[in-house]
Amino acid sequence: MSSEDAPPDPYANPLVFGQRLQILRTRKGMTREQLGGFLGKSGSWVKGVETGRLKTPKLDMVLRVAELLRVRDLSELTGDQSVHVELFSGPxxxxxxxxxxxxxxxxxxxxxxxxxxxxxxxxxxxxxxxxxxxxxxxxxxxxxxxxxxxxxxxxxxxxxxxxxxxxxxxxxxxxxxxxxxxxxxxxxxxxxxxxxxxxxxxxxxxxDPHVIGVAAWLAAQAHRDAGPAHFDAADAVNLEALTYLEPLLPDASDDVLAITGALTFEAGYTAARRGQTGTAWRYWDQARAMADRLPEEYYHPVTSFSRAIMGAHAVTVAVELHQGGESVRQAAAADAVTIPSRPRRARHRIEEARGYHLDGQPEAALATLSQAHEAAPETIRYNGYAKRIVFEEAESKSPARRRRASELAVKLGLLAA
Structure with a gap:
């Protein structure tokens, strides 16, 4: 490919928002229809923004795009070098x-x-x-x-x-x-x-089957978090590990049963990221059946898989499917169960906050993020979803909500006190 044919570098030239969006979307292996679907828009809407036919979206939509494309610094998408918002990783x-x-x-x-x-x-x-x-x-x-x-x-x-x-x-x-x-x-x-x-x-x-399952569980997460272009790799690792472990289940220890359940849920998590509603909930049902075979007080030391975690997992599936009302209903059902792990408890609160935000309940989202901060400050500090909600609400038309979001941003180290 000649230099004239090569795609422009979004960081080397003062490109407009739409051009940066197209380049970053393409690099993540996402089609316009896929991105539009995740945003509740059409593929033609994405094309309109990329080509400049439609103007740059408002901040809340820009942050949703940044989340989906796993943009770490908002200036990569906006081109405004004065806006350095590290979304998915801090310094x-x-x-x-x-x-x-x-x-x-x-x-x-x-x-x-x-x-x-x-x-x-x-x-x-x-x-x-x-x-x-x-x-x-x-x-x-x-x-x-x-x-x-x-x-x-x-x-x-x-x-x-x-x-x-x-x-x-x-x-x-x-x-x-x-x-x-x-x-x-x-x-x-x-x-x-x-x-x-x-x-x-x-x-x-x-x-060791249990150790192999844990390593596969973590590798699948790394692939999935790398973006939609890596979902197939996440599934490949995950399903290969399940194929290896399933023959062992009739006589399995609690740890082997739990890591198999955790991997089963992870397959559903990736399906939810793809927007595959039926597949996502089917895997969740299978994982719940495995959790029900575990002792009531059992809690897997690495994955947190247990009976107690399945409600939190249901919230995650609903959120990833962008089902705001369902995620709020699942959050209400899960709230009576205490999750022993502080970082996992904080992660669950963040997922709940995402559900409230999807459901148009920003006050409840901010309150839930405050609970996440109380549980484990270092979990929420590095979580891009939490940061997106905080930044969006910091520009709310409601003075009380702006103040609450700004105070939380200070706690997270996103704004100077």
Whole structure:
């Protein structure tokens, strides 16, 4: 392709909004009809905006477009370099550099002895417990990972027998799983993929069905969150893992049953992102049946899969299908159940807020986002959906709503106090 034929770079030239929209949409592998459908508009409406026949939409629609195209900085879409709104990743957690250095390390010449496996497992269990219980969970696990990662790597290198090596790979795979929770929504996509891929490799080497399922669950999420062009890859990983696990279910442990249920729901989540209503709810029903086979108090330590989480999952499906009324009804049904994990509880509140926003209840959306902030400030701080609602309501015609949204924006670090 000659330079004359190459598509323009939206960051190199002062392109108008419509041109930037077309380029960014194309890069995400989304058709005009798909984007229009997600926005409640037609493909011809999208074409009109892209070609300049229709004027630039209002802020609420611009933010919805940015959300769907996974635009990290609003200036990439608007072209206004004075508007730097980092939607899906902040400037990066203060501990990101240390975690990245640990992931990138390659301890070939380390002389000291690896910690005993039981000690590593105890440290890992403590890290998961902290991840679920601390309001500043990223800070907490970000402090633990720089030492935990190289120690787990070293344990694999120093394992002397095949069983010892497989056991060490179990720990290493779970360390990478924990690490993926930290690097998600951080401004380093390459690091996220490196962690996800290493987790998959370690899981396969472990030959442990539960660990393999967890790694596949996280890899499917990474693919899906990369945008519509990666939905097929998300499904491929997810469904392959389900095919592997399903023959084991008659005699499965609670952990294997739970990760199978989590993967089943993830297939429904991706279907909802595609707008496939029947398929999404069918997978949710299957996942709920698996959850009902688990003990009432069981709670999966990685995915949060449990009986308690299925109501929250129903809210997510309805929200992704843009069913505002249904998401509010599901939120009301789920609200009586307490989710043990603070970050997962905050994530559920954010999903509820999205439902209220879709249903035209902005006051309820802001109140629910405040509850998310109380549960886990570091969850909402890096969540693009929450930021979109806050920024949109900060320009509301209602003075009280503007004030409430602005106060929340200050708490999230989006605006100076």
């Amino acid at each position: 990066g957690h203060p501990r990101l550099a240390a975690v990245k250095a640990a992931v990138d390390s390659f301890p070939l010449t380390t002389r000291h002895e690896a910690p005993p496996p039981a000690y590593l497992r105890a440290r890992l269990a403590r890290a998961w417990a902290v991840r679920h219980s601390a309001p500043n969970h990223r800070e907490a696990i970000g402090a633990l990972l720089p030492d935990l990662i190289p120690d787990a790597q070293l344990a694999v290198r120093q394992a002397e027998t095949a069983p010892e090596r497989r056991a060490a790979q179990v720990v290493l795979a779970e360390v990478y799983s924990l690490c993926q929770f930290f690097v998600a929504y951080q401004p380093d996509a390459a690091l996220l993929w490196r962690v996800a891929e290493r987790g998959l490799v370690a899981a396969q080497e472990s030959e």
